[in-house]
Amino acid sequence: MDKNPQAVLKKNVPDPETCLLKIPPYQSFDIDDDNFYEILRLEFYNRTIDCFCQKCNKESTFQRLNNFSPKYEHQDVWPEFDLSDAIKDKEEIPYELSFYHVDGSYYSLMPVNEYALGERSFSIEFVCTRCKTQGILFFYIIENSKLIKIGQYPSISDLENHAIHKYEILLGKEKTCEFKIAIRLFANGLGIGSFVYLRRIFEYLIELAHEEAKSSEDWDENLYYSSRMEEKVLLLKAYLPPLLIESRKVYSVLSKGIHELSEDECKSYFDPLKMLIELILDQRIAQDERVKKEKEAKIGLSKIIGNIKT
Secondary structure, eight states, rough: OOOOOTTTTTTTTOHHHHHTTTOOOOOOEEOOOOHHHHHHHHTOOOOEEEEEEEETTEEEEEEEEEOOOOBOOOTSSSSTHHHHHSSSGGGSSOOEEEEBBBSBOOOEEHHHHHHHHHHHHEEEEEETTTTTTTEEEEEEEETTTHHHHHESSSHHHHHHHGGGGGGHHHHHHHHHHHHHHHHHHHTTTOOOHHHHHHHHHHHHHHHHHHHHHHTTOOOOHHHHHHHHHHHHHHHHHGOOOHHHHTTTHHHHHHHHHHHHHHHHHHHHHHOOOOHHHHHHHHHOOOOOOHHHHHHHHHHHHHHHHHHHOH
């Protein structure tokens, strides 16, 4: 296994929305004649993205602002040809295109893969469609046959931290802070460090389920304490989401990430593991809300029944 912390993930560039909103800075991807079209899909992405708006203080839709107009001139291409919408694979790309800047200047006609793989930097900017003022900027460079995301503003942690405030009632301030630290470390390209905090949150949530299970008459506490984490999750299946039961080896991945996996491997695994933790939290919140509604309904129905009897 490659222990080099700068090792490049041997996979294609993710879809544009993932690349924009989920990939942390300084994660890089190999690019060549087999996947150059994925760079064009990203650079000329003209669709909307959904994320948190700091001005509106809520989830919103952001529209692309084109600082580099995707206009083309070629005998085989219609004027409205849109790279971000049309490209599914390299076979659909005309061999040569002219790329026009918004100021009217343009590159000479060149093979499209030559443009895509050429060393340069580019930025992609979006603005909130609701307030029209909050923007999001993403920055990339292409060098040494690699696509590298070098930054964004606001950061991943700025965009995602708001979403975990709703979990504080379950996690408490200390664990909520640890969850934020995990996101911040990931946003700064520290995959292994983020795993340390994800594992702490995971262990805490398993313990919450354990405390709930202990009240069951048929619960075997000795068996639980003598079990490995994977077995503990299985014992707690009545108190955890089905997806976690199916993916109960996930704890070994978190532990392995701290001791064996590379930075890039940890970064590539972070988002699914974070979503699993959120799923556990969402289930507990839904359960608490259901219990609260049932209690309120019971009180209300009792009054109705009492009034009918009188």
